Amino acid sequence: MEDNxxxxxxxxxxxxxxxxxxxxxxxxxxxxxxxSPGDAGYEKxxxxxNASIDKHPGLIARCKGVADVxxxxxxxxxxxxxxxxxxxxxxxxxxxxxxxxxxxxxxxMKGIHVDSKKRTARVQGGALLGxxxxxxxxxxxxxxAGVVSKTGIAGLTLGGGVGWLVRKYxxxxxxxxxxxxxxxxxxxxxxxxxxxxxxxxxxxxxxxNFGVVTSFEYRLHPVSTVLGGLxxxxxxxxxxxxxxxxxxxxxAPDELTAYAALLHMPDGTPAVAIxxxxxxxxxxxxxxxxxxxxxxxxxxxxxxxxxxxQMQTLLDPACPDGNQNYWKSSFLRELSDDAIAVIIEHANxxxxxxxxxxxxxxxxxxxxxxxxxxAFAQRQEQFNLIVMAQWEDPAESQSHIAWARDLVQATTxxxxxxxxxxxxxxxxxxxxxxxxxxxYDRLVEVKRTYDPTNFFRLNQNVQPAVLEER
Numbered sequence: 146m147e148d149n150x151x152x153x154x155x156x157x158x159x160x161x162x163x164x165x166x167x168x169x170x171x172x173x174x175x176x177x178x179x180x181s182p183g184d185a186g187y188e189k190x191x192x193x194x195n196a197s198i199d200k201h202p203g204l205i206a207r208c209k210g211v212a213d214v215x216x217x218x219x220x221x222x223x224x225x226x227x228x229x230x231x232x233x234x235x236x237x238x239x240x241x242x243x244x245x246x247x248x249x250x251x252x253x254m255k256g257i258h259v260d261s262k263k264r265t266a267r268v269q270g271g272a273l274l275g276x277x278x279x280x281x282x283x284x285x286x287x288x289x290a291g292v293v294s295k296t297g298i299a300g301l302t303l304g305g306g307v308g309w310l311v312r313k314y315x316x317x318x319x320x321x322x323x324x325x326x327x328x329x330x331x332x333x334x335x336x337x338x339x340x341x342x343x344x345x346x347x348x349x350x351x352x353x354n355f356g357v358v359t360s361f362e363y364r365l366h367p368v369s370t371v372l373g374g375l376x377x378x379x380x381x382x383x384x385x386x387x388x389x390x391x392x393x394x395x396x397a398p399d400e401l402t403a404y405a406a407l408l409h410m411p412d413g414t415p416a417v418a419i420x421x422x423x424x425x426x427x428x429x430x431x432x433x434x435x436x437x438x439x440x441x442x443x444x445x446x447x448x449x450x451x452x453x454x455q456m457q458t459l460l461d462p463a464c465p466d467g468n469q470n471y472w473k474s475s476f477l478r479e480l481s482d483d484a485i486a487v488i489i490e491h492a493n494x495x496x497x498x499x500x501x502x503x504x505x506x507x508x509x510x511x512x513x514x515x516x517x518x519x520a521f522a523q524r525q526e527q528f529n530l531i532v533m534a535q536w537e538d539p540a541e542s543q544s545h546i547a548w549a550r551d552l553v554q555a556t557t558x559x560x561x562x563x564x565x566x567x568x569x570x571x572x573x574x575x576x577x578x579x580x581x582x583x584x585y586d587r588l589v590e591v592k593r594t595y596d597p598t599n600f601f602r603l604n605q606n607v608q609p610a611v612l613e614e615r
Contacts, residue, residue: 153182155203157225168204171220177253177293178207191242193231194295195470197542198239202229207250211325217249219331222600229603230357233273233297233477236320237472237570239440240353240603241300245597248359251299256360259284264429265322265552270299270358278454286365287453289314292404294458295466298459299358304605305350309422309456310368311379312399312509318349318521319514320364327602328356337362350521351581352566353604354588355595372430373422374448375457376411378441380415383407383489385540390419390442390504391480391528399509400425401433407489409498410461421448422456424591453554468499471534471546474568475560480504480528484559490550491552497545500537504554522582523563530556531568566605 155163172179180187181204203226206217226293227246234241234252242248251271257295258267261284266279268288281287289310291301298317306317314320323337324345334356336344347355350451363519378386390405397403403421410416421439423430427450438446477484492502508526516522536542564580566572578585585607592599595611604606 153201167269177209180205195471198441201243202248205248214327232299235296253453285369287368315510323362325360326356329596349519377445383417386417387485394506396557405504407492408501413498472570473532476527478561478562497536503531522584
C-alpha cells in the first residue's frame with residue numbers, strides 16, 4: 146500500500162458502495178490495470194498535469210484496447226457509476242478525473258499507424274501530440290494539432306483543436322476522416338461521413354458528450370521543416386507590439402500562424418512575445434516574416450528553420466506538470482487599441498511570473514468552413530483571448546484565480562460572447578450553449594440518440610433533449 150493515502154470506495158450515483166464481488170467480476174474480464182485506492186500505482190494514476198485538480202476516483206480502469214473500454218462502459222452502466230474519460234489528462238478543468246466514480250483511462254492506448262501513400266494516420270485515444278508528431282514526421286507529414294506536445298490528441302480533437310497549422314489546414318476536427326467510438330450502450334461503432342454521419346458531425350467539436358473515442362483516423366499534410374520561433378520584446382513596448390501583431394496577422398497568408406503573449410522571461414522579467422510558425426516555402430516565409438523581424442528592437446529573435454515536431458515543443462516549458470493552473474477565455478469582436486490597453490493593464494497585475502496572457506488569431510482555412518458544417522461553431526476571423534493563471538503554492542489560489550477572472554471581466558465590452566471550450570477551466574451552461582452557437586440544438590438531438598440518459602456528463606455537457614425540457 147502507498148503511504149498517506151485516504152482510502153476511498155467505489156460509490157454509485159445513488160450514494161451506495163459497490164460490492165467487492167462486482168468489482169472482482171469486472172477485474173476478471175478486464176485485461177488492463179484496474180486500480181483501487183490503496184493499490185500500488187493508484188496515486189500516480191490519479192494525478193494529471195494541473196495540480197489544482199485533486200480527485201479520488203473509486204476505480205481507475207487503464208484500458209489496453211477496445212474490449213477493455215466496452216467492459217468498462219458496461220460495468221459503469223450496470224453499476225450506475227459516475228464516469229470520467231482520460232486521454233492525455235491535459236484538460237485544465239480536470240474532467241479526466243472524478244471523485245468516487247470510475248475513470249476510463251486510455252493512456253496505455255498509444256498505437257499510431259501512418260499510411261504515407263494515402264496520407265492518413267490511425268491514432269489511438271491515449272496518444273499525445275508529441276508521440277503523433279514523431280511518427281508522422283518520419284514521412285514528412287503532420288496532423289494539424291495543438292501547440293504543446295504533452296497535450297492529448299483525443300480531447301484536443303473532440304473540442305475542435307487549434308494549432309500551428311490551423312490557418313493553412315484548418316482545425317484538428319476538420320482533418321478527421323473517421324472515429325472509432327464506444328457509445329453509452331457499450332457498443333463499438335464507426336462514425337464517418339458514410340456511417341453514423343450525425344455522430345460524425347457531432348464528434349467534430351462536440352467534446353466528450355457522445356462516448357469513448359478509442360481511435361481517430363486523420364488526414365495528413367506535407368509539413369516537415371517550418372520557419373518558426375519566438376521574438377521577445379521588453380514589456381514596456383507591449384502596446385506597440387500588440388498593435389503591430391494585430392495588423393500583421395490579419396493580413397498574413399494562410400501559411401503563417403502567429404500568437405502574441407504577455408509573459409515573463411525565465412529570470413522573471415516581464416516581456417511581450419510573438420510566436421510565429423510559417424509552414425510553406427521557407428524562402429517565401431523569410432519574406433513574409435521580414436516585417437515582423439524588422440519591427441522594433443527585440444531582446445531575442447529565435448525564428449529559424451526547425452523540424453515541425455520541435456516547433457510543437459516551444460511552449461512546453463510554459464506548461465510544466467505539477468503547477469496550479471486556472472484558465473479563462475473569450476473571443477474578441479476586434480483587437481482594438483482600447484482592448485489592447487485593458488489587456489496590458491491587467492496583465493501587468495499578474496502576481497505570478499508563471500502566468501501569461503495569450504492572443505490567438507485564426508482565420509484562413511479554419512474560417513472558410515461553415516459554422517454548421519461541424520459541431521465546432523466558432524469559425525469567425527477573430528482574436529481569441531486566453532488568460533492562463535499559473536502558480537506553485539496552493540495557498541495562493543484565490544488571488545491568482547481572481548486575477549484571471551478580473552482580466553476577462555474587464556474585457557467584456559470587447560467580447561463577442563463566443564468561446565473556445567478547450568481553453569476554459571470552468572463554464573456555466575449558458576457559456577457552453579454560446580460556444581456551440583446555432584449548433585447546440587442539433588447536438589442535443591444527437592445526444593438524445595446516442596446517450597439519452599446523459600451517461601457521459603463529465604464534459605462541457607450537452608444535456609439530452611428529455612433533460613433539457615425538465
